[in-house]
Amino acid sequence: xxxxxxxVEEFRKQSICEAAMRVVARKxxxxxxxxxIADEAGVAKGTIYIYFDSRDEILSRTMENATxxxxxxxxxxxxxxxxxxETLEKRVRTQxxxxxxxxxxxxxxxxxxxxxxxxxxxxxxxxxxxxxQLQRLVRDAIARGEIRExxxxxxxxxxxxxxxxxxxxxxxxxxxxxxxxxxxxxxxxIMRGIAS
Amino acid sequence: xxxxxxxVEEFRKQSICEAAMRVVARKxxxxxxxxxIADEAGVAKGTIYIYFDSRDEILSRTMENATxxxxxxxxxxxxxxxxxxETLEKRVRTQxxxxxxxxxxxxxxxxxxxxxxxxxxxxxxxxxxxxxQLQRLVRDAIARGEIRExxxxxxxxxxxxxxxxxxxxxxxxxxxxxxxxxxxxxxxxIMRGIAS
Amino acid sequence: xxxxxxxVEEFRKQSICEAAMRVVARKxxxxxxxxxIADEAGVAKGTIYIYFDSRDEILSRTMENATxxxxxxxxxxxxxxxxxxETLEKRVRTQxxxxxxxxxxxxxxxxxxxxxxxxxxxxxxxxxxxxxQLQRLVRDAIARGEIRExxxxxxxxxxxxxxxxxxxxxxxxxxxxxxxxxxxxxxxxIMRGIAS
Amino acid sequence: xxxxxxxVEEFRKQSICEAAMRVVARKxxxxxxxxxIADEAGVAKGTIYIYFDSRDEILSRTMENATxxxxxxxxxxxxxxxxxxETLEKRVRTQxxxxxxxxxxxxxxxxxxxxxxxxxxxxxxxxxxxxxQLQRLVRDAIARGEIRExxxxxxxxxxxxxxxxxxxxxxxxxxxxxxxxxxxxxxxxIMRGIAS
DNA sequence: TATGAATGAGAATTCATTCAT
DNA sequence: GATGAATGAATTCTCATTCAT
Numbered sequence: 001x002x003x004x005x006x007x008v009e010e011f012r013k014q015s016i017c018e019a020a021m022r023v024v025a026r027k028x029x030x031x032x033x034x035x036x037i038a039d040e041a042g043v044a045k046g047t048i049y050i051y052f053d054s055r056d057e058i059l060s061r062t063m064e065n066a067t068x069x070x071x072x073x074x075x076x077x078x079x080x081x082x083x084x085x086e087t088l089e090k091r092v093r094t095q096x097x098x099x100x101x102x103x104x105x106x107x108x109x110x111x112x113x114x115x116x117x118x119x120x121x122x123x124x125x126x127x128x129x130x131x132x133q134l135q136r137l138v139r140d141a142i143a144r145g146e147i148r149e150x151x152x153x154x155x156x157x158x159x160x161x162x163x164x165x166x167x168x169x170x171x172x173x174x175x176x177x178x179x180x181x182x183x184x185x186x187x188x189x190i191m192r193g194i195a196s
Numbered sequence: 197x198x199x200x201x202x203x204v205e206e207f208r209k210q211s212i213c214e215a216a217m218r219v220v221a222r223k224x225x226x227x228x229x230x231x232x233i234a235d236e237a238g239v240a241k242g243t244i245y246i247y248f249d250s251r252d253e254i255l256s257r258t259m260e261n262a263t264x265x266x267x268x269x270x271x272x273x274x275x276x277x278x279x280x281x282e283t284l285e286k287r288v289r290t291q292x293x294x295x296x297x298x299x300x301x302x303x304x305x306x307x308x309x310x311x312x313x314x315x316x317x318x319x320x321x322x323x324x325x326x327x328x329q330l331q332r333l334v335r336d337a338i339a340r341g342e343i344r345e346x347x348x349x350x351x352x353x354x355x356x357x358x359x360x361x362x363x364x365x366x367x368x369x370x371x372x373x374x375x376x377x378x379x380x381x382x383x384x385x386i387m388r389g390i391a392s
Numbered sequence: 393x394x395x396x397x398x399x400v401e402e403f404r405k406q407s408i409c410e411a412a413m414r415v416v417a418r419k420x421x422x423x424x425x426x427x428x429i430a431d432e433a434g435v436a437k438g439t440i441y442i443y444f445d446s447r448d449e450i451l452s453r454t455m456e457n458a459t460x461x462x463x464x465x466x467x468x469x470x471x472x473x474x475x476x477x478e479t480l481e482k483r484v485r486t487q488x489x490x491x492x493x494x495x496x497x498x499x500x501x502x503x504x505x506x507x508x509x510x511x512x513x514x515x516x517x518x519x520x521x522x523x524x525q526l527q528r529l530v531r532d533a534i535a536r537g538e539i540r541e542x543x544x545x546x547x548x549x550x551x552x553x554x555x556x557x558x559x560x561x562x563x564x565x566x567x568x569x570x571x572x573x574x575x576x577x578x579x580x581x582i583m584r585g586i587a588s
Numbered sequence: 589x590x591x592x593x594x595x596v597e598e599f600r601k602q603s604i605c606e607a608a609m610r611v612v613a614r615k616x617x618x619x620x621x622x623x624x625i626a627d628e629a630g631v632a633k634g635t636i637y638i639y640f641d642s643r644d645e646i647l648s649r650t651m652e653n654a655t656x657x658x659x660x661x662x663x664x665x666x667x668x669x670x671x672x673x674e675t676l677e678k679r680v681r682t683q684x685x686x687x688x689x690x691x692x693x694x695x696x697x698x699x700x701x702x703x704x705x706x707x708x709x710x711x712x713x714x715x716x717x718x719x720x721q722l723q724r725l726v727r728d729a730i731a732r733g734e735i736r737e738x739x740x741x742x743x744x745x746x747x748x749x750x751x752x753x754x755x756x757x758x759x760x761x762x763x764x765x766x767x768x769x770x771x772x773x774x775x776x777x778i779m780r781g782i783a784s
Numbered sequence: 785t786a787t788g789a790a791t792g793a794g795a796a797t798t799c800a801t802t803c804a805t
Numbered sequence: 806g807a808t809g810a811a812t813g814a815a816t817t818c819t820c821a822t823t824c825a826t
Contacts, residue, residue: 030226034800044808046802055800138390147390151373151381157365158358158385165357166350177347185347189354193389194334194343208789230817240791242819251817404810422618426796436812438798447796530782539782543765543773549757550750550777557749558742569739577739581746585781586726586735621820632787634823643821 013051016041017062021105029059066105067126070098071133084141085191092163093183099167100179106171131156159190209247212237213258221300225255262301263322266294267329280337281387288359289379295363296375302367327352355386405443408433409454417496421451458497459518462490463525476533477583484555485575491559492571498563523548551582601639604629605650609693617647654693655714658686659721672729673779680751681771687755688767694759719744747778 019041023032034055038045052058077094081087099106134156141147147155166186170176215237219228230251234241248254273290277283295302330352337343343351362382366372411433415424426447430437444450469486473479491498526548533539539547558578562568607629611620622643626633640646665682669675687694722744729735735743754774758764 033798038809045800046808046810047806049801050806148388150384150390153365154362154378154381155385155390157361158382159390161357161361162354165353169350169353182350185350186354188346189351189389191389191391192344193385193387194346194351194355195387204789229815231815241817242792243790245818246789400810425794427794437796438813439811441797442810540780542776542782546754546757546770546773547777547782549753550774551782553749553753554746557745561741561745574742577742578746580738581743581781583781583783584736585777585779586738586743586747587779622822623820626788633821634787634789635785637822638785 009051013061014065016043016048016051016058017065020058020062021066024059024062025103025105032059034058064126067130070095070105071126071130073098074130075133078137084137084144084146085187087137088159088190089183089187092186093179095163096167096170096179096182096186100170103171106167131160134160162186162190205247209257210261212239212244212247212254213261216254216258217262217300220255220258221302228255230254260322263326266291266301267322267325269294270326271329274333280333280340280342281383283333284355284386285379285383288382289375291359292363292366292375292378292382296366299367302363327356330356358382358386401443405453406457408435408440408443408450409457412450412454413458413496416451416454417498424451426450456518459522462487462497463518463521465490466522467525470529476529476536476538477579479529480551480582481575481579484578485571487555488559488562488571488574488578492562495563498559523552526552554578554582597639601649602653604631604636604639604646605653608646608650609654612647612650613691613693620647622646652714655718658683658693659714659718661686662718663721666725672725672732672734673775675725676747676778677771677775680774681767683751684755684758684767684770684774688758691759694755719748722748750774750778 016037020032020037023036023040027036034048035045037058038048041048048058052061074091074094078087078090081090135152138147138152138155138159142149142152163186166182170182176182212233216228216233219232219236223232230244231241233254234244237244244254248257270287270290273286274283277286331348334343334348334351334355338345338348359382362378366378372378408429412424412429415428415432419428426440427437429450430440433440440450444453466483466486469482470479473482527544530539530544530547530551534541534544555578558574562574568574604625608620608625611624611628615624622636623633625646626636629636636646640649662679662682665678666675669678723740726735726740726743726747730737730740751774754770758770764770
């Protein structure tokens with residue numbers, strides 16, 4: 001059972017992670033100092049070390065929190081969707097929207113993706129959760145005959161990569177195309193490929 | 197005309213970049229120090245600064261060299277290819293092979309992609325070259341009716357992202373599938389999407 | 393109102409400046425490293441940077457402190473003096489005494505004077521204060537007819553230079569003449585020149 | 589007897605010193621690198637070390653040359669002067685003129701004057717020569733009754749300091765007063781002091 | 785002799801982490 | 806628990822000096 005102390009501790013950790021996210025978004029992961037995070041969180045630097053063992057642990061935990069929230073949102077969004085295409089469209093839209101709304105987090109998300117960094121997204125537990133979710137959808141869709149038979153992992157990776165890079169380019173573009181347009185493009189690309 | 201000095205200088209720069217690549221591969225871009233590079237290259241730290249103005253310039257130049265060599269290889273590989281599909285297949289195969297052979301470079305390639313890092317692949321001149329090459333192919337293929345009409349940039353981004361992430365996963369996997377299998381998968385995914 | 397923190401901070405800065413002064417006295421301004429100052433102050437190098445932004449700021453601040461204290465002392469010494477000659481004598485005596493007592497500071501004072509160095513005494517705010525003080529005295533004395541009419545700035549410069557160089561030679565001499573003797577000489581030289 | 593080699597060596601040293609003077613004038617003494625001097629002299633860095641043992645030796649030798657030339661000029665200028673006042677005026681004029689014409693050298697001269705630097709003007713042989721010259725003049729003038737009895741060294745120091753600081757201020761001023769005006773001021777100050 | 789590439793000790797500065805209050 | 810001053814290892818970059826050619 002959770003004691004009051006546990007709750008307080010959890011709350012503190014959460015605050016610090018939220019602060020970390022805002023700072024990472026502003027300065028990029030490698031330029032964030034522990035002092036930056038402490039300032040943003042409104043606590044002393046020493047306090048940080050009561051709740052986390054190291055700078056790395058803060059960032060890692062921050063990622064987890066952030067990704068988990070996206071994963072939840074995606075799960076919720078697709079409850080009630082019928083076919084794979086509908087589900088996919090919902091997910092793509094939700095994910096693009098999420099990042100359009102949280103550019104901060106996207107910088108973190110990408111920083112995480114630094115694939116051979118100490119903390120690699122690809123091997124990061126919450127990225128795994130994201131990928132598992134997708135793999136389950138793919139597997140089911142194959143079973144239902146909506147998707148052709150192929151390596152489930154490769155399919156999921158590919159789907160994820162297309163969505164991610166389209167979002168990335170939206171971020172870079174000064175005036176990205178309307179949401180609908182990119183959602184449609186992504187779903188089309190994923191479903192039908194490029195062949196005419 | 198190149199004097200002997202120019203040749204020597206070029207050779208030195210090349211050696212240092214090669215050393216840099218190996219070290220980046222080992223430690224990740226952000227953790228590489230100038231001393232690491234010097235040690236790997238077997239020269240003194242000061243020597244590095246004879247040939248490069250700053251740590252950043254070394255890394256930047258290293259990227260350029262590495263990417264340029266891949267772009268050349270891809271260009272050469274597709275000379276004589278007839279349709280888009282054949283070209284794509286050739287490119288995918290060449291690219292996967294290249295990274296299977298140069299795991300070091302792949303880490304660098306990915307480090308470059310750190311999208312909001314100081315040196316962003318997306319904005320890096322040689323990445324642009326890579327993308328332009330792809331865009332030209334796509335545009336021509338659309339003109340020939342081999343690819344359906346769609347935003348050329350989005351198409352290219354998506355194609356590139358699929359290839360990249362498949363390679364990335366090959367790198368992570370202890371025993372990646374045979375080359376042919378991934379080439380076939382990628383080409384299929386890109387051409388036909390996932391629909392059955 | 394000053395909080396306790398402000399007081400502590402001020403005290404630390406003062407300690408570091410005092411350490412800096414001793415080290416400059418020993419090694420000369422250009423050869424002083426931040427490490428030297430830290431060692432002399434008995435703190436870690438990093439600590440220095442809590443209180444000062446850069447090596448230059450330490451040295452600059454050290455100068456200011458030191459010169460300001462001399463300027464104050466000179467101002468105080470001459471309160472109540474009647475004619476210019478009396479004032480001059482008081483100032484010369486006070487200044488020579490001050491440097492006889494603070495040989496450390498004299499080296500700093502001279503290092504400051506390095507005229508084309510990054511921090512030039514001639515342009516340094518506290519040197520300007522010193523010179524202004526002198527100029528005011530000269531101007532008043534001219535108005536009272538105690539000093540002949542002449543360019544006030546040139547007069548002040550010349551007076552200052554004579555005092556300074558006599559002190560400088562006292563510093564170099566193993567056994568300088570008694571204080572009174574040099575005071576008398578300087579005042580005489582300034583008032584009557586060398587003519588018989 | 590001087591062999592041809594000696595002459596060549598002397599010539600090389602001279603060239604390097606002249607280059608050094610120009611560079612010191614431009615960048616200030618502490619910012620001059622051996623490479624700067626080599627570039628200015630049009631020789632390789634290594635060549636410098638054939639003729640000088642260290643950076644310090646170059647600078648020291650440069651000072652000596654430069655000061656010696658001033659001392660010679662002053663000696664020559666006063667040949668044939670009759671009284672002390674005439675001699676003094678000639679010297680002051682010559683010295684101001686010399687520095688007006690050689691601002692480069694003045695920066696060097698001042699850099700030398702850094703009194704407790706490794707190479708102190710005050711103890712530097714050629715500065716001693718300059719001072720001795722002045723002391724001889726003063727002593728003779730006292731003997732002839734043109735100057736009042738006083739410590740010869742102190743008198744010389746004071747005279748030198750006044751001349752030096754007036755020149756220094758000319759250097760700093762954007763539009764210094766006409767030569768004659770400063771010559772007259774300096775001679776008057778030295779001869780009669782400031783009293784009315 | 786002349787060269788200039790190579791060296792490496794050392795400089796200023798930053799920042800994760802510790803610990804006395 | 807909370808604080809933030811203190812620490813010092815680590816980093817980038819400079820430059821006097823050496824030495825093989």
